[in-house]
Amino acid sequence: MKEPIEHLHSQVTSSTVAAPDKKGRMRLSIWFFVGILCLIYGLILTPIGIYQLSHPPNIVLPNLHITLWWGLLMTAFGAFYTIRFRPGMA
Amino acid sequence: MNSLAMFLLPSRTLTHLSPADIVILLLYFAIVIFIGFYVKDSANTSEEFFLAGREMTAWIAGLSFVSANLGSLELMGWAGAAYQYGILATHWYWIGAIPAMLFLGIVMMPFYYISKTHSVPGYLQLRFGEGARAVSAVSFGFMTVLMSGVNMYAMALVMKVVLGWDINFSIWIGAFTVGLYVMLGGLRSAIINEVLQFILIWAGAALIPIVGLIEAGGWNNLKQQVAHNAGSSDYTHLWSTLGSFQGNPMGVHWTGIVFGLGFVISFGYWTTDFLVVQRVLSANNLRAARLAPIIGAAFKMAVPLIVIVPGLLAIAVLRNPDGSLMHLVPESAVAATGQHSFNEVLPLMLVRYCGPGLLGLGITALVAGFMSGMAGNVSAFSTVWTYDIYGAFIRKTATDKHYVFMGRISTVVGMLASVATAYLVMNAASIMDYVQALFSFFIAPLFGTVILGMLWKRATNAGGFWGLLTGTVASIGMWAWVHQDASALRYIALSPDAKPMAENLYRALWSWLVCVLVTVSVSFITKPKTDEQLAGLVYGATVLPIEAEMPIWHKPMFWAVVVATVFFILNLIFW
Numbered sequence: 001m002k003e004p005i006e007h008l009h010s011q012v013t014s015s016t017v018a019a020p021d022k023k024g025r026m027r028l029s030i031w032f033f034v035g036i037l038c039l040i041y042g043l044i045l046t047p048i049g050i051y052q053l054s055h056p057p058n059i060v061l062p063n064l065h066i067t068l069w070w071g072l073l074m075t076a077f078g079a080f081y082t083i084r085f086r087p088g089m090a
Numbered sequence: 091m092n093s094l095a096m097f098l099l100p101s102r103t104l105t106h107l108s109p110a111d112i113v114i115l116l117l118y119f120a121i122v123i124f125i126g127f128y129v130k131d132s133a134n135t136s137e138e139f140f141l142a143g144r145e146m147t148a149w150i151a152g153l154s155f156v157s158a159n160l161g162s163l164e165l166m167g168w169a170g171a172a173y174q175y176g177i178l179a180t181h182w183y184w185i186g187a188i189p190a191m192l193f194l195g196i197v198m199m200p201f202y203y204i205s206k207t208h209s210v211p212g213y214l215q216l217r218f219g220e221g222a223r224a225v226s227a228v229s230f231g232f233m234t235v236l237m238s239g240v241n242m243y244a245m246a247l248v249m250k251v252v253l254g255w256d257i258n259f260s261i262w263i264g265a266f267t268v269g270l271y272v273m274l275g276g277l278r279s280a281i282i283n284e285v286l287q288f289i290l291i292w293a294g295a296a297l298i299p300i301v302g303l304i305e306a307g308g309w310n311n312l313k314q315q316v317a318h319n320a321g322s323s324d325y326t327h328l329w330s331t332l333g334s335f336q337g338n339p340m341g342v343h344w345t346g347i348v349f350g351l352g353f354v355i356s357f358g359y360w361t362t363d364f365l366v367v368q369r370v371l372s373a374n375n376l377r378a379a380r381l382a383p384i385i386g387a388a389f390k391m392a393v394p395l396i397v398i399v400p401g402l403l404a405i406a407v408l409r410n411p412d413g414s415l416m417h418l419v420p421e422s423a424v425a426a427t428g429q430h431s432f433n434e435v436l437p438l439m440l441v442r443y444c445g446p447g448l449l450g451l452g453i454t455a456l457v458a459g460f461m462s463g464m465a466g467n468v469s470a471f472s473t474v475w476t477y478d479i480y481g482a483f484i485r486k487t488a489t490d491k492h493y494v495f496m497g498r499i500s501t502v503v504g505m506l507a508s509v510a511t512a513y514l515v516m517n518a519a520s521i522m523d524y525v526q527a528l529f530s531f532f533i534a535p536l537f538g539t540v541i542l543g544m545l546w547k548r549a550t551n552a553g554g555f556w557g558l559l560t561g562t563v564a565s566i567g568m569w570a571w572v573h574q575d576a577s578a579l580r581y582i583a584l585s586p587d588a589k590p591m592a593e594n595l596y597r598a599l600w601s602w603l604v605c606v607l608v609t610v611s612v613s614f615i616t617k618p619k620t621d622e623q624l625a626g627l628v629y630g631a632t633v634l635p636i637e638a639e640m641p642i643w644h645k646p647m648f649w650a651v652v653v654a655t656v657f658f659i660l661n662l663i664f665w
Contacts, residue, residue, distance in 0.1 A: 028128065030150060030282050030285055030286075033121065033125065033282065033286055034285065034286055034289050037117070037118070037121055037286065037290070038289065038293065040117060041114060041117070041293070041451060044110060044113065044114060044447065045447045045448065045451070048110055048446060048447035049447070052446075052447075056445075057445025057446060058445070059441075059442065059443055059444065059445045060301075060305060060407075060442050060443055061301055061304065061305055061443065062445070064301065064304065066297060066443070066448065067446075067447050067448050070293075070297060070448060070451075071447070074293060
């Protein structure tokens with residue numbers, strides 16, 4: 001069987017992983033995937049958290065409003081990674 | 091758990107998902123499948139499909155290295171173990187992982203990388219010949235399929251307990267999704283998803299210790315509540331209770347933790363289990379390959395926060411609806427008592443603190459953890475099957491395209507075998523003990539063979555083969571002995587008071603010793619290899635590349651020392 005080609009020092013030095021650009025598509029960074037998913041989750045959680053300010057869920061310590069805080073945190077984290085590693089920047 | 095009882099039990103659903111929770115969960119499934127299709131075009135050669143083109147940076151390989159291990163074993167099993175055994179379960183994250191991960195990065199990685207191997211059985215073939223490769227490849231293939239089945243079962247159990255979903259539905263959805271994205275994109279797809287899953291696991295699970303510690307009133311108050319509710323202060327000490335077998339909840343002596351876990355099992359798993367080593371082999375250069383396990387070790391040290399702390403919190407804060415203290419029971423007692431089991435700690439804590447939205451994120455985190463574990467096992471199985479069994483013994487000459495095709499086929503077959511295993515696991519007494527038994531069957535002897543192969547030039551082909559075979563057989567034999575005659579525990583685990591987990595530690599230690607003794611003995615009576623034959627494979631016969639001049643903070647050794655220092659400080663703090 002053909003052994004895989006070995007590279008002690010590969011020519012690839014990018015900090016990202018993406019599919020080859022055979023069809024002229026933008027290469028997407030792995031960190032872009034991380035960012036976009038966290039951003040979407042944050043944008044879903046934040047309005048739910050705002051709604052729960054007036055309609056607290058049936059959980060322990062509802063007064064902490066963790067859905068809102070966590071939503072804002074994920075929005076900020078996701079936005080940073082989405083912008084920093086947007087297509088064309090990686 | 092008795093599978094029949096499980097199906098007949100009335101539904102004990104903890105909660106229901108809101109539309110927002112379902113959207114969050116569906117988004118996750120959509121993106122992991124998208125990633126599979128997205129990288130499909132870059133998984134056309136064997137190098138790309140099985141080794142992700144060796145293009146990964148140290149960070150990506152390091153996160154993937156940890157994430158591949160972060161399956162049901164970590165999330166469900168160890169939270170339950172923390173409830174049963176207290177903070178002692180942390181040993182499986184610290185002494186049971188960190189020294190081995192650093193050793194892999196600093197000492198062993200150069201040999202794996204310079205030898206140009208594609209797998210751990212592949213290294214054994216280069217060092218000890220086809221016999222050792224065959225034993226290793228077959229046992230590894232068997233183990234990965236079983237482990238993948240364990241992950242699948244655990245995920246299905248979570249979905250059933252938390253959401254009331256049918257266990258068959260969960261198993262097949264998980265198997266289909268993971269099978270699809272690994273079959274399409276190979277290791278590259280698995281690694282990208284593992285990094286994503288690692289982030290999600292933290293996003294979904296980190297809330298439990300944060301809110302839990304607020305509820306408990308901080309760490310010191312938590313310790314007091316645990317001591318009060320458990321009737322002992324032993325649950326929050328890492329080392330001070332290990333002077334005797336009877337003095338701690340696990341029934342283990344410090345020698346079992348240090349030598350059985352910290353040396354044999356830990357080094358065996360983190361340095362020779364191809365599931366994790368494969369992630370590091372995908373690194374884009376030797377420095378990245380050495381740095382990846384060190385980065386992984388740093389993150390591994392933090393995992394007890396989202397696994398062990400919830401287990402301790404459960405002892406302190408979980409209450410029944412009538413306000414009385416909730417007592418969790420072993421899986422075997424669930425059907426009889428109707429109580430929740432140890433393995434349900436994490437879902438119980440999730441439901442306690444997370445309302446609509448966050449609950450979906452938490453469930454997604456659990457699903458991500460299980461799927462990363464499944465994907466890790468299936469991608470490693472596919473590689474070992476194709477390279478070390480099919481390519482080595484069944485069809486030695488074929489085109490590269492054919493082997494990639496075989497890799498995709500074996501991914502599907504491995505996943506189907508895992509599904510079958512998931513149904514078998516339902517009859518196991520405990521998920522954790524089952525997995526630990528597997529480790530000591532195969533991993534401990536394998537570590538003996540690999541470490542002697544890398545560090546001792548005199549080890550011969552025959553020595554490696556017979557050492558590995560007898561070590562594995564001895565391990566299975568000891569397990570069968572105790573299984574048939576419980577009184578044998580006093581000989582295997584050195585104490586009749588030992589719990590199953592302690593028994594696994596000692597069985598691993600003895601099987602490793604059997605492997606080493608047989609390897610050394612047989613090597614001394616067989617013909618050694620020459621230095622030329624061992625070049626690139628063994629310490630003393632290999633010229634290691636000299637690191638280029640670079641700032642000290644770019645060197646793997648510097649970061650290994652930093653991680654080791656933090657490791658010692660943490661052990662002292664929680665002594």
